[in-house]
Amino acid sequence: MNLSIVIPLLNEEESLQELHDWIVSVMRSNSFSYEILFVDDGSTDDSWQIICRLSRENSNVKGIRFLRNFGKSQALHAGFKAAEGEVIITMDADLQDNPEEIPELYRLITEEGYDLVSGWKKKRYDSFLSKNMPSKLFNWAARKTSGVKLHDFNCGLKAFDQKVVKNIEVSGEMHRYIPVLAKNAGFSNIGEKVVLHQARKYGKTKFGMERFINGFLDLITIWFVSKFGKRPMHLFGALGVLMFIIGFGFAGYLGIDKLFINPTGRLITDRPQFFLSLTAMIIGTQLFLAGFLGEILIRSRKNEARYTVSEETGHAQKEEQYSS
8 A cells, every 4th residue: 555644633524525535636646545544533523424424435544533532642643553554644634734745745755765754834824923933933942952954843744654653652742743753763864845734724723822832841851751761860860879979078078077177066967058968868869769760660661552442434443442
């Protein structure tokens, strides 16, 4: 199979038929073998009923439905797990991503040898204050922190070699940082393509300003995980030893001062330096233990899904379920 098109969605009943017809038209005009994987992230409208109807009418359409809303990252994770295509395309269901971009994205992966190609919505049809300006600031911070030179980390239109999506785990709110996850997994050939951005035709956006706050917090998380996720002792252990040495040094100074320099002076416990040294040694011990426990958790960690599948349709139907 040439292409798997993974589309996470939440309450997009108005756009699904049009999006499906548009994708099918592009697939047929380019003679692609394909599958369309709709991942319904707990919609409360008729989105799932429409997906089921499309699956009955087109055997290339498959659907996965979550029991409740688990988030875009979990929807992508489920889609990646089920995808069978040589190249996986992700796109949003709101018709703001143009399916006409798919053939060129496919070519960049299969002919140019990219592991991942991310779309860049250079010209956007969004509000400058609520989306464009925060997005530019967010992307600048992501570039500086991660070292991945992309202009638009959060663009939903991306293309992946299959081996990439099968070797990364998208969890939490990390869908914004899939290129960073890919880089951390060893897939360094990451490209970018300017793509058309279209004004939203139906409904309203599911994301508010809080997504940028969460995005920056996730950026700190992914930076920390990429630097120390596999070796927490290197950070916590080093800080713990440093704090303990500082505290022990203060205690040693107080002891020498009391024994040899000023034996008739105040008691050690009456001096503020005593409490500073005690606090530093306690904190140092705690940091060291945090690093030690982190190392144990990494070695005992098992992959666990973070969503519950309610129903599946088309060839995506399986007996297994993923429990949160």
